[in-house]
Amino acid sequence: LKTDPFEVAWVQGSVQVRRRRSQQWPGERLKSAAGTLVLARLLDGAAPDGASSRPVSRAAVALGRGAGRPSHIAFFAAADRAAGANSTVAAAAAAGRLTVVILENPDMSRCWRRCYSLSQASCCLEAFARQAAVATNSCFSMAADGPFPKRLPEFSRAVDDSEDSDWDGGEDQGGDSGRLKASDVRSCAMRLSPAARQQLAAGDRRVLDCSTLLVGVGPAACGFLTACVLGDDAEILGLISCGFPEAGLANSLGQTALGDFGCFLYRLKCNPQVLVCHAAAPVPPADCHEFVELLLSVLDVESLDLAVLGTQPLTSFQSAEPASSLVGPLLRCLRSSAMLGQGKAAGDAVQQLEPPNLLTGLPAQLLSVCQMRRVPAAAFVAFVAEADCDGEPHRLLPPDPAAMAAFRPALACQPLRYCRPAWPPNSDRVMRLLCRQPGANGSSAYLYT
Amino acid sequence: VLSDKSIGPGKWSDYTCVLPSVSVGNVGQLAADLIISSGRLYSVGYWHSASLTPVCGPGPFGGPPCTAAELWESEQRRIVVLQLRSPVLACRRRRFLDEACNLIAECGFARVLLLASAWDSSRREPSCPSLGLAGSPGWPNPAPEGLEFESLEPERRLSGVGLAGPLFRRLAADSRPTGTALACLFCSEGDNSGHAGQLAEAVAAILGQPGLAPVPGRPLPSSWRLLYGSRPVEGLY
Numbered sequence A: 001l002k003t004d005p006f007e008v009a010w011v012q013g014s015v016q017v018r019r020r021r022s023q024q025w026p027g028e029r030l031k032s033a034a035g036t037l038v039l040a041r042l043l044d045g046a047a048p049d050g051a052s053s054r055p056v057s058r059a060a061v062a063l064g065r066g067a068g069r070p071s072h073i074a075f076f077a078a079a080d081r082a083a084g085a086n087s088t089v090a091a092a093a094a095a096g097r098l099t100v101v102i103l104e105n106p107d108m109s110r111c112w113r114r115c116y117s118l119s120q121a122s123c124c125l126e127a128f129a130r131q132a133a134v135a136t137n138s139c140f141s142m143a144a145d146g147p148f149p150k151r152l153p154e155f156s157r158a159v160d161d162s163e164d165s166d167w168d169g170g171e172d173q174g175g176d177s178g179r180l181k182a183s184d185v186r187s188c189a190m191r192l193s194p195a196a197r198q199q200l201a202a203g204d205r206r207v208l209d210c211s212t213l214l215v216g217v218g219p220a221a222c223g224f225l226t227a228c229v230l231g232d233d234a235e236i237l238g239l240i241s242c243g244f245p246e247a248g249l250a251n252s253l254g255q256t257a258l259g260d261f262g263c264f265l266y267r268l269k270c271n272p273q274v275l276v277c278h279a280a281a282p283v284p285p286a287d288c289h290e291f292v293e294l295l296l297s298v299l300d301v302e303s304l305d306l307a308v309l310g311t312q313p314l315t316s317f318q319s320a321e322p323a324s325s326l327v328g329p330l331l332r333c334l335r336s337s338a339m340l341g342q343g344k345a346a347g348d349a350v351q352q353l354e355p356p357n358l359l360t361g362l363p364a365q366l367l368s369v370c371q372m373r374r375v376p377a378a379a380f381v382a383f384v385a386e387a388d389c390d391g392e393p394h395r396l397l398p399p400d401p402a403a404m405a406a407f408r409p410a411l412a413c414q415p416l417r418y419c420r421p422a423w424p425p426n427s428d429r430v431m432r433l434l435c436r437q438p439g440a441n442g443s444s445a446y447l448y449t
Numbered sequence B: 001v002l003s004d005k006s007i008g009p010g011k012w013s014d015y016t017c018v019l020p021s022v023s024v025g026n027v028g029q030l031a032a033d034l035i036i037s038s039g040r041l042y043s044v045g046y047w048h049s050a051s052l053t054p055v056c057g058p059g060p061f062g063g064p065p066c067t068a069a070e071l072w073e074s075e076q077r078r079i080v081v082l083q084l085r086s087p088v089l090a091c092r093r094r095r096f097l098d099e100a101c102n103l104i105a106e107c108g109f110a111r112v113l114l115l116a117s118a119w120d121s122s123r124r125e126p127s128c129p130s131l132g133l134a135g136s137p138g139w140p141n142p143a144p145e146g147l148e149f150e151s152l153e154p155e156r157r158l159s160g161v162g163l164a165g166p167l168f169r170r171l172a173a174d175s176r177p178t179g180t181a182l183a184c185l186f187c188s189e190g191d192n193s194g195h196a197g198q199l200a201e202a203v204a205a206i207l208g209q210p211g212l213a214p215v216p217g218r219p220l221p222s223s224w225r226l227l228y229g230s231r232p233v234e235g236l237y
Helices: A027-031 A034-046 A054-066 A081-094 A108-112 A119-134 A138-144 A161-166 A194-202 A219-230 A285-297 A337-341 A361-372 A401-405 A408-412 A427-435 B024-038 B090-107 B164-173 B193-207
Strands: A188-192 A212-217 A234-242 A262-268 A274-279 A305-313 A330-335 A377-384 B016-020 B042-046 B069-074 B079-084 B111-119 B131-135 B179-187
Touching: A188 A194, A188 A285, A194 A234, A212 A219, A212 A361, A219 A262, A219 A274, A219 A305, A219 A377, A219 A401, A234 A274, A234 A285, A285 A361, A305 A361, A330 A337, A330 A408, A337 A361, A337 A377, A361 A377, A361 B042, A377 A401, B016 B024, B016 B090, B024 B079, B024 B111, B024 B179, B024 B193, B090 B164, B111 B164, B111 B193, B131 B193, B164 B179, B179 B193
Parallel strands: A212 A274, A212 A305, A305 A377, B016 B079, B016 B111, B111 B179
Antiparallel strands: A188 A234, A234 A262, A262 A274, A330 A377, B042 B069, B069 B079, B131 B179
C-alpha cells in the first residue's frame, strides 16, 4: 500500500460502475459512525443492478466502527463487490492505519454531489485534492470529470458552530422568542383567584393546602387528567402564562380557550388536597425553570407528592430494537429517590424508564427539582406518534384518544391512585374534550389574529 | 448547589474541579463519566441552574436519577467533577458563565480543569498531537513529563469547544481559582468513546492520579449503552 504524509493509504484499481437509485436510510441510522453509514448509502446507490450490496455495506460499517479513528472514512466502488471490495478493504484494514481507500470510479464525482452531511468526507477530499495535484496515475482522473465538490460544513450533534465562533462573550440576546432579555425580564407570570389569594394570606406559611399535585404536560396528558381525575367539579385557583412579560401580567382566569395558552391550576372539590395543573400550552425550555419555581412557590413542598404526565415522540425512544419495530404508545415511569425511598413505588404497573432515555422539557424540570428537594415524585411519559406530542404553539387540535389512553396504567400507581381516579372516564366528558374547538368559550377572537 | 452534605466555604479549598464543556462529540462529558466511574467518585449534590436545558433520566451508574448538572466527589483524590448532561440555553450563555464562575468562587476550588473537544480541522498541522492544553498564569504548565500535547494560546479561538473557551478566559482572569487549565482533544464527530478514553487518560496524567484513567474491562456507564443509536435493521443491507 502506498502511504503519504497525511497517513492516507491508496489502493488503486480500475472498475466500471453504473448508477442506480439508492435506498432511503432512516435518519437515526446516521447516529452510529455517522459518516460510514451515509457512505454505505452512496455505495449502494452506485452498485450495478443485481449486485448484492451487503458485503460492501457491512465492510464499510465495520470499518467505520472498528477503525478507532473516525477522522476519515473509507469509500470505494466496484463491479465485483463481493470479492473485489472486501478483499481490498480487508487488506487495507490489515495494514492497521487505514484512513481512505479509493478505487477508480468515473461516476464518483456525481456521487459526491449527494453527500451533504459528511464533515469527514471534506477532510478526505482535501487530502485527495492535494494528492491529485502531484499524482499521475489514473486513479485521480475522476476529479476532472465534473465540478469538484465543494467543502462541506462540519456538523456536530453537540454544538452549533455559531455558538462559539460568533459569540464574543457579550450579553445574552433574548429568549426563545428573540424579543426578550432573559436575564432581565420575567418570562412567566402567575395569576391567582381571589379565593386562592385569601387562603395564601390566611396561612402562616403562605401556601395553598395541597398534599398531591398532578401536572399534565401537553394535550394528551391534560386530556387524560381532565377525563379521569378532574371531572366537572373543579375550582380554578389560578393560571401561569409564559411568553408575555411585557405586560407583566398573566392572562385572566376567564381566558380558557385553547388558543389563550394559559396553564391552569385546579382544585378538586371532591378532594381538596389534590391540585391539578394543566400545562397544555407549550412551555419553552428557557421558561421551564421559572414556571416550576412559580408553581411550587405557592405549595408546601415538604409535604407534597407530585406526579407529572407528559408525552415524547416515539421516534425518540431508544432501545436495542430498531425504531421501525417499536409499536406505540409506550408508557414509562421515572421516580425520584424520595418516592423510591418511601416505598411508594412498590408493585407499580408502569415500567421504569430505561437508560439512555431522558425526560426533557417541563417534566424533566419538575422531576429534577423534586429530586433535588427530596420531594416524592413520579414522571409518567408516554412515547406516542409525533403528531400527538406537545407540539408547536399553533397546534390547536384536540388530543388523540389513543395517546390519552396510554396513561391508563398510571392510575394504579402513586400518587394518582390516591386521587381515586375514574376509569373508564365519563363518556360525555371525553366527547367534550375531543370535540373542543379553538374559541370554544364563545369568543371569535381568532377572526382578528 | 443542593446537597445532602454540608458544603461550606473552604470545604473544597484544596480540591481540583473538573468541568466538562458541551463540545464536539460530547467528548468532555463522556470523559467526565469515565473519570467518575474509574475514580469511584460519589454523588454529593446537584447544581440547580436556570441556564441549562432541563433533562432528567435514570442514573448512569445505577443510582438516583440524573439531572442537568451534578457534583461528584472523591475525598481521597481531592477532586470534584461538575458533570453537565445538557447544553446551555442559547439565550443564557452569559448568565451561565456568571453562574459557573460564582459557583467555583464560592466552593473555593484551588484549581479548575476544563475538558473540551474541538474540530479536527482546527488543528494547525495534521502532524500535531491530538491533545491541546492551555494554562492560566496560576497553572502555566499543566502537562506532566512525557505527555504529548499542543500548547494552546489562551486567546486562540477554537471551533467546536462550546463555552469552554470563554469560560477558560474568564477564570484565567479571575483571582480565584488559583489555577485554570483547558484540556482539549481534536476530533471529529462519530463514535467518540475512544476519544473520551484518551481525554480521561490525559486528565489522569495531568492530575497525577493514575487511578482516574479508564480501566479496561470495567463496565461502561449504562447511559452509553445506545449512545450511537440502536442496531440497524438487517434488511437494509
